[in-house]
Amino acid sequence: MLSGVPPVEPTLLLAARRQPTPFTPVWLMRQAGRYMPEYRALRARHSFLELCKTPQVAAEVTLQPVERLGVDAAILFADILLIVEPLGVGLEFAKGEGPVIQRPVRTAADVARLAPVDVESAVGFVFETVRLARRGLPAGVPLIGFAGAPFTVASYLIEGGPSRDFVATKRLMHEEPEAWDRLLALLAKTTAAYLNGQIAAGVQAVQLFDSWVGALSPDDYRESVAPHTRTLIEGLAPGVPVIHFGTGTAGLLALMREAGGDVIGLDWRVELGAGWRVMGDGVAVQGNLDPVALLSPPKRFEPAVRRILDAAGGRPGHIFNLGHGILPSTPVEHVKALVDMVHELSARR
Numbered sequence: 001m002l003s004g005v006p007p008v009e010p011t012l013l014l015a016a017r018r019q020p021t022p023f024t025p026v027w028l029m030r031q032a033g034r035y036m037p038e039y040r041a042l043r044a045r046h047s048f049l050e051l052c053k054t055p056q057v058a059a060e061v062t063l064q065p066v067e068r069l070g071v072d073a074a075i076l077f078a079d080i081l082l083i084v085e086p087l088g089v090g091l092e093f094a095k096g097e098g099p100v101i102q103r104p105v106r107t108a109a110d111v112a113r114l115a116p117v118d119v120e121s122a123v124g125f126v127f128e129t130v131r132l133a134r135r136g137l138p139a140g141v142p143l144i145g146f147a148g149a150p151f152t153v154a155s156y157l158i159e160g161g162p163s164r165d166f167v168a169t170k171r172l173m174h175e176e177p178e179a180w181d182r183l184l185a186l187l188a189k190t191t192a193a194y195l196n197g198q199i200a201a202g203v204q205a206v207q208l209f210d211s212w213v214g215a216l217s218p219d220d221y222r223e224s225v226a227p228h229t230r231t232l233i234e235g236l237a238p239g240v241p242v243i244h245f246g247t248g249t250a251g252l253l254a255l256m257r258e259a260g261g262d263v264i265g266l267d268w269r270v271e272l273g274a275g276w277r278v279m280g281d282g283v284a285v286q287g288n289l290d291p292v293a294l295l296s297p298p299k300r301f302e303p304a305v306r307r308i309l310d311a312a313g314g315r316p317g318h319i320f321n322l323g324h325g326i327l328p329s330t331p332v333e334h335v336k337a338l339v340d341m342v343h344e345l346s347a348r349r
């Protein structure tokens with residue numbers, strides 16, 4: 001391990017507050033998942049939703065990457081769509097196809113039918129996973145909670161699954177602006193309650209996934225999405241760092257920063273230094289290695305890791321991560337090598 005007295009506060013939480021750390025903290029989106037044999041063994045016996053709804057098992061999956069990789073944080077094992085199941089839209093995870101919403105929300109009438117969710121009764125199992133995972137983690141390793149941001153969750157509800165062009169989503173936004181605002185307001189309110197429940201149960205930071213927000217023009221983001229994201233973030237318990245993440249967001253970074261968050265997540269399409277410059281020093285950044293880089297051996301991806309650390313330049317406020325989730329075909333040894341590489345290269349600076 002690294003020499004010296006360990007910091008009182010976990011490195012990830014220090015970095016999120018833009019305080020100096022002895023090395024750059026690193027965790028990885030989708031660090032618990034199919035690339036890991038331990039996960040596949042459990043997954044062979046349970047469906048994905050069963051895993052999520054069995055706190056004992058979900059907590060175990062949450063801890064697996066901490067033990068195997070030595071990452072500086074655990075992320076709760078759950079999914080951004082668990083919160084929409086109680087809306088009665090028929091959530092399924094179809095084999096090999098990702099999430100399916102059986103009754104998509106397409107019209108003002110569909111939106112009007114959605115009832116508010118009582119998070120304690122609807123997703124109490126997630127809060128139990130948080131309590132169990134927190135109990136199982138070393139004191140120095142923080143637990144990150146998460147939820148989907150209103151736009152990204154709305155896109156699944158409206159499209160009925162993953163999408164390329166988000167045509168139905170944008171049409172509702174443009175043609176039925178009142179229904180759109182009602183839907184996003186409902187999601188913002190429910191999601192704030194959901195994240196506050198995770199915080200009360202013990203998560204020490206939260207990440208808001210607006211994974212697909214890069215599909216929007218800056219004007220649409222500013223007018224139709226940012227106000228709801230801001231309401232959500234403002235509704236969170238104070239003192240817990242918020243990581244605000246999206247992909248394809250190079251043209252939206254200043255607006256995302258304004259919408260809120262202590263840390264802004266960057267994907268690999270933007271150079272980390274350039275992205276940070278657009279947002280200014282008053283915010284921390286997370287990212288941003290291309291997940292595909294990890295398919296190649298460590299000596300191939302080391303230059304890209306060095307470039308990211310150089311771009312951060314040892315400034316307080318960088319959390320190393322990928323620009324999006326680990327791909328299922330990634331060798332576990334490459335992921336472990338990345339974590340060690342980030343620790344070693346950043347501690348030497």
Ligand code: CP3
Pocket residue numbers: 028029030031032033034043048075076077078079080081093097098099146162209211325
């Ligand atoms: O990061 C972690 O390790 C924590 C767990 C986590 C999952 N989903 C588990 C999961 C997190 C943080 C998520 C977030 C999530 N879920 C997002 C935002 C992040 C991103 O990737 O942009 C989105 C868009 C979803 C919705 C979702 N869930 C999709 C599109 C899919 C299918 C794609 C896929 O990888 O299979 C899922 C399923 C899912 N969520 C799996 C896992 C481990 C795979 C399920 C399986 O075992 O078959």
